[in-house]
Every structure is written in C-alpha cells, then in structure tokens.
Amino acid sequence: MIQKVRGFQDIYGENAKKYRYIVETVRNIFNLYSFQEIILPYVEDISLFKRSVGEETDIVQKEMYTFKDRGGRDLALRPEGTASCVRAYIEEKMYAQGSYHKLFYEGAMFRYERPQAGRYRQFHQIGAEIFGVSSVYADAELIQMVDKIVKTLNIQARLEINTLGDFNSRKLYSQALRDYFSQYKDKLCETCLKRLDTNPLRILDCKVESCKEISKEAPVITDYISKESKDRFNELLDILSKLGVNYRVNPGLVRGLDYYTETVFEFITDKIGAQGTVAAGGRYDNLVEQLGGPPTPALGFAAGIERLMLLISQLEKKDILITIIPINSDYILKGLELSKFLRDSEIKSEFMLKTGSLKSMMKTADKFRTDFVIFVSDKLELKDMKSGEQLIFYSEEDLIDHIKGEKAV
RNA sequence: GAGGAUGUAGCUCAGUCGGCAGAGCACAAGGUUGUGGCCCUUGGGGUCGCGGGUUCAAGUCCCGUCAUCCUCCCCA
Structure with missing residues (x-):
C-alpha cells in the first residue's frame, strides 16, 4: 500500500x-x-x-x-x-x-x-x-x-x-559570547560547540550542567543593549x-x-x-x-x-441536520426532489444515498447525528430524533413552512 | 542527526514455553416484512507493518527496513 x-x-x-x-x-x-x-x-x-x-x-x-x-x-x-x-x-x-x-x-x-x-x-x-x-x-x-x-x-x-x-547590538553580543565560550571549548557539550558557530545566544539556554556553569560568567546582554x-x-x-x-x-x-x-x-x-x-x-x-x-x-x-x-476542544455542532429517507425504492426520486426543494429553500439536508432496509437507513441517519428525519412515501413524515415524535404533511410547502417556523423559534 | 518505545480485524488491544488467529467495540442480517439509540441471536471480516533468516513448525526467535509516538535537537 x-x-x-x-x-x-x-x-x-x-x-x-x-x-x-x-x-x-x-x-x-x-x-x-x-x-x-x-x-x-x-x-x-x-x-x-x-x-x-x-x-x-x-x-x-x-x-x-x-x-x-x-x-x-x-x-x-x-x-x-x-x-x-x-x-x-x-x-x-x-x-x-x-x-x-x-x-x-x-x-x-x-x-x-x-x-x-x-x-x-x-x-x-x-x-x-x-x-x-x-x-x-x-x-x-x-x-x-x-x-x-x-x-x-x-x-x-x-x-x-x-x-x-x-541589529548591531545583537551582532556585538553574539561575537562577545563567541569569544567568551571559545575559551571553554573542551567543557562545552557537543551541541553547544555547534551553537558556537550557528547561534551562540542559544548556549545560554542549554540544560547541560557544565554549560550552565560556564554560562553564569558569560557576558550579559544588557551590557550590549x-x-x-x-x-x-x-x-x-x-x-x-x-x-x-x-x-x-x-x-x-x-x-x-x-x-x-x-x-x-x-x-x-x-x-x-x-x-x-x-x-x-x-x-x-x-x-x-x-x-x-x-x-x-x-x-x-x-x-x-x-x-x-x-x-482547542471539540467544536460545538452549530446547524441542524435533516435526513430524507424514502421508505422504499418507489419513492427515491420523490425523496431526491424533496431534498432539492429543501436546499433551494436554504435548509441543510442529507439525502439518504444508502439503500437497504428502513432499519439500516435509520441506523445510518443516526450515525450522521441527524436531528430530524423525513420519511418520504405518499405523504411526508417529519420525525424528531430526540423526542421520537412524528408529524405528517401532505405537501412540500407545508413541510418547509413548518421547518422554517421551527428554526425561527 | 542521536536515543528509546510501539506496529496483530475498521478502532482499542490480548495472544503464555515457537504448535489451528482472539476479545470488546464497530459492521451486516434477523428478532420487529414502515422507523434509530437499549437488549438478544447469528454472520462477515486478517499481507500479524514490509523483506529476509533460523526451524518439522514463526504473530512469537534473529537480521534488515518502513511507519507512528516520546525525548534530545530545532521550531510554529
């Protein structure tokens, strides 16, 4: 792989x-x-x-x-x-x-x-x-x-x-440190030896005891600023x-x-x-x-x-999710049309793309942490996933009016 | 660049002295033929990181390699 x-x-x-x-x-x-x-x-x-x-x-x-x-x-x-x-x-x-x-x-x-x-x-x-x-x-x-x-x-x-x-102070101070630490080349740790060339200011930060000891007597930056x-x-x-x-x-x-x-x-x-x-x-x-x-x-x-x-901790879930589930294959197209209608009305929705038993589609919807499900058949049933309550609608307009009313509240 | 730990199912992890590849969760089907979570039953899933070696036999032992995590280092 x-x-x-x-x-x-x-x-x-x-x-x-x-x-x-x-x-x-x-x-x-x-x-x-x-x-x-x-x-x-x-x-x-x-x-x-x-x-x-x-x-x-x-x-x-x-x-x-x-x-x-x-x-x-x-x-x-x-x-x-x-x-x-x-x-x-x-x-x-x-x-x-x-x-x-x-x-x-x-x-x-x-x-x-x-x-x-x-x-x-x-x-x-x-x-x-x-x-x-x-x-x-x-x-x-x-x-x-x-x-x-x-x-x-x-x-x-x-x-x-x-x-x-x-800029000049920094350069002068770096050089002063370089001059000072060069006297102790045999006592500095390996990384500090490299720092002597690259960035002598970092030697002051070293955690090795011997380096700390030498640093105590090193020139102080305030004298150069x-x-x-x-x-x-x-x-x-x-x-x-x-x-x-x-x-x-x-x-x-x-x-x-x-x-x-x-x-x-x-x-x-x-x-x-x-x-x-x-x-x-x-x-x-x-x-x-x-x-x-x-x-x-x-x-x-x-x-x-x-x-x-x-x-940062877990983000809060902001918007509500509505999942559209056709109750059987006869209503898939109707469900997709409803989804388009909802989206055209600025309502976020998930059209259930997984086919299978109603039970498995419900499980999938649950996994999406959906807030509402709309069952599509010859009628439209809006189910609140938290309370389990269902409302029946016979037209898309009535359903959308209801959803918009809910969102306003 | 140096040191250490780890790598087994989608995930978290067991796997004894080298002897048939395991659990929980997740997934699928059913219990309920039009409804999720809880419960029960059943089922599907594996390049044991990868490549060599030792052995009748390797997830297990040896060598190499790759990756992840931690420390040093460095830096955001």
Missing part, C-alpha cells in the same frame, strides 16, 4: 473542522485589525532563505526541501512565511505607495525535521507582518492582536517576551500592561532565525508536549534593506495551526 510521506498528514473529519475554525477565527481578527491578505508562492529561490533566515541556521542548513527545476534554478519549498512576504513587499514596490503596510498570509510550510507531536514536515502557519513602522505602538498592537487570537480560541498559553537590542533599546522595551511592557496583556520577561528568549532585532516574543503552552510554542514573532528592522529594499522597519508573527488544533 502506498502511504503518505513521512511527516505529512491527511487532515479530515473533526480535524478539518478545527483547521477551518482556526483559520476563519484568525482571519476575522486580522480583518478587525485591518490587515490585508497576501497569497504567496510555496516555492522561492533558495538564496531568499539563505539571506533572510540565515545561512548558518538549522532551517537553511538541514531542514529545507530544495530542488532544481527543469531550467536549472535552485529552488526551495518555503520553510517559513516572513521571507516571502518581505520579498513581495520589495518586489511589488509596496514601499513606493508610502505610509505603511499590514499584510497577513496563511498556508503550508515545509521543513525536513524528525516528526513528533505538534511537529510535521508539512505544517501550516497563519501570520501577519507590519512594514514601515518603527513605533513601539506597532509592537504593542501586534502582540495584543496575537493575545486576542489566543484568548478568542480559548487557548492556555503564556506570553514570554524579550529584547535583543538593535543600548539605552534606547532598553527604554523602548520598558515602554512596550508598560503599554502591554495598559492594554491588559499579561507577559513574562524571559531574558533567555532567543529566536532561531537570524533576522530578529529588538522585540521578540513567544506564546508558549505546556499542554502539548515538547513543541510548546504556539505563536511567535518579533521585530526585524534590517531585513527589508538586507534583501535589497529601502531601509524599512518591520515586525510580524506566525502561529502554527496544527499546534493550535491540539489545544
């Missing part, structure tokens, strides 16, 4: 409903905050991700799905959305329209990782970006919006927040409090992508195993320029739809 590819999944049934529910809910919130949708390609030039996400990051080094197309172009399935969004912002010359831009996107991302609960090779994100605003109020508005999403979906997650300082950045961060925290957003400052919070500056944040849950980050983002003030656009401050976030799905 041919099976689905490792790390890929079929989303169907209740899960498909959850997926759509999340996307609809989040899109609705984006609309409330006046973000505009951008539908981006799934395939981009490899160098876009090398130059934005970072040449040395795990995502670029070992997790991208890359291939050559027939024209010999080096391409990649997108591992994240921000890079494409920035590329489009520059390529479509949105900056030329002046003011600022608020965009959102949604769709599949691809990373070749070891699958795990809440981690797939094809996964889905929904995210938003703001281009052209350096004001701290943009950070506050964005984070408050994500907070609203989390609250609207009724998800238990805490907000952790930190600042990395401006400008007063402006610190003030900015404190102002953001103050605004968040006033907006009613709860947070926890985590000085160890570092994002894995190279482009972040200043504000970084994650919404984290401990209810779905090790992959607890449900939504995350931050500011990336240098990325647009770095990719060939005009200097443009920017920020954004993305949420993992599969992880949100793991956190």
Whole structure:
C-alpha cells in the first residue's frame, strides 16, 4: 500500500473542522485589525532563505526541501512565511505607495525535521507582518492582536517576551559570547560547540550542567543593549500592561532565525508536549534593506495551526441536520426532489444515498447525528430524533413552512 | 542527526514455553416484512507493518527496513 510521506498528514473529519475554525477565527481578527491578505508562492529561490533566515541556521542548513527545476534554478519549498512576504513587499514596490503596510498570509510550510507531536514536515502557519513602522505602538498592537487570537480560541498559553537590542547590538553580543565560550571549548557539550558557530545566544539556554556553569560568567546582554533599546522595551511592557496583556520577561528568549532585532516574543503552552510554542514573532528592522529594499522597519508573527488544533476542544455542532429517507425504492426520486426543494429553500439536508432496509437507513441517519428525519412515501413524515415524535404533511410547502417556523423559534 | 518505545480485524488491544488467529467495540442480517439509540441471536471480516533468516513448525526467535509516538535537537 502506498502511504503518505513521512511527516505529512491527511487532515479530515473533526480535524478539518478545527483547521477551518482556526483559520476563519484568525482571519476575522486580522480583518478587525485591518490587515490585508497576501497569497504567496510555496516555492522561492533558495538564496531568499539563505539571506533572510540565515545561512548558518538549522532551517537553511538541514531542514529545507530544495530542488532544481527543469531550467536549472535552485529552488526551495518555503520553510517559513516572513521571507516571502518581505520579498513581495520589495518586489511589488509596496514601499513606493508610502505610509505603511499590514499584510497577513496563511498556508503550508515545509521543513525536513524528525516528526513528533505538534511537529510535521508539512505544517501550516497563519501570520501577519507590519512594514514601515518603527513605533513601539506597532509592537504593542501586534502582540495584543496575537493575545486576542489566543484568548478568542480559548487557548492556555503564556506570553514570554524579550529584547535583543538593535541589529548591531545583537551582532556585538553574539561575537562577545563567541569569544567568551571559545575559551571553554573542551567543557562545552557537543551541541553547544555547534551553537558556537550557528547561534551562540542559544548556549545560554542549554540544560547541560557544565554549560550552565560556564554560562553564569558569560557576558550579559544588557551590557550590549543600548539605552534606547532598553527604554523602548520598558515602554512596550508598560503599554502591554495598559492594554491588559499579561507577559513574562524571559531574558533567555532567543529566536532561531537570524533576522530578529529588538522585540521578540513567544506564546508558549505546556499542554502539548515538547513543541510548546504556539505563536511567535518579533521585530526585524534590517531585513527589508538586507534583501535589497529601502531601509524599512518591520515586525510580524506566525502561529502554527496544527499546534493550535491540539489545544482547542471539540467544536460545538452549530446547524441542524435533516435526513430524507424514502421508505422504499418507489419513492427515491420523490425523496431526491424533496431534498432539492429543501436546499433551494436554504435548509441543510442529507439525502439518504444508502439503500437497504428502513432499519439500516435509520441506523445510518443516526450515525450522521441527524436531528430530524423525513420519511418520504405518499405523504411526508417529519420525525424528531430526540423526542421520537412524528408529524405528517401532505405537501412540500407545508413541510418547509413548518421547518422554517421551527428554526425561527 | 542521536536515543528509546510501539506496529496483530475498521478502532482499542490480548495472544503464555515457537504448535489451528482472539476479545470488546464497530459492521451486516434477523428478532420487529414502515422507523434509530437499549437488549438478544447469528454472520462477515486478517499481507500479524514490509523483506529476509533460523526451524518439522514463526504473530512469537534473529537480521534488515518502513511507519507512528516520546525525548534530545530545532521550531510554529
């Protein structure tokens, strides 16, 4: 049997409903905050991700799905959305329209990782970006919006927040850490040795005792962050409090992508195993320029739809279902005609396609969790599946009038 | 990329020392020839993940492989 590819999944049934529910809910919130949708390609030039996400990051080094197309172009399935969004912002010359831009996107991302609960090779994100605003109020508005999403979906997650300082501060601090930890190469764990090259900030996060010990004496980020950045961060925290957003400052919070500056944040849950980050983002003030656009401050976030799905409870059944059952084969066509009539009257209905004994059709209807059954014979009998009561009608019009009356109540 | 656990009916899972492939639920038919849920009876269902090996004999032992789950890692 041919099976689905490792790390890929079929989303169907209740899960498909959850997926759509999340996307609809989040899109609705984006609309409330006046973000505009951008539908981006799934395939981009490899160098876009090398130059934005970072040449040395795990995502670029070992997790991208890359291939050559027939024209010999080096391409990649997108591992994240921000890079494409920035590329489009520059390529479509949105900056030329002046003011600022608020965009959102949604769709599949691809990373070749070891699958795990809440981690797939094809996964889905929904995210938003703001281009052209350096004001701290943009950070506050964005984070408050994500907070609203989390609250609207009724998800238990805490907000952790930190600042990395401006681009230069971050670079200087990384170098300082690299210099410091290089003295202890023989004492660092294997993964931290790699982090020395890739992302020295992550060493501070290591759980190995010996690494923790060395980290204690390591340079502290506050010494490398400008007063402006610190003030900015404190102002953001103050605004968040006033907006009613709860947070926890985590000085160890570092994002894995190279482009972040200043504000970084994650919404984290401990209810779905090790992959607890449900939504995350931050500011990336240098990325647009770095990719060939005009200097443009920017920020954004993305949420993992599969992880949100793991956190939302069973959806409530909203609409009522009516199943039409012809009592024998003589009335099938009449039943189908009735179904058409109901649907033309905007009434949701299921026409019983399974043939067999009335008993087996009733069992099937029950499995569909139908609310009402209409038995079709020379008359029409409406049965309430909860109470078992039946009403007899002799014309389709009378029946529909009755149903519409019921729905109005 | 590293470590660990698991894989038997549609689902959840038993299967002892290597000796005829099992249960519950689900499904089908009937009890009630025009009515679901509860109950009773009967029935249909199997590439024991896949491929090798050992053996008179393998779901069971050995090797490989694939997949799922968990941890590390990474990240949404």
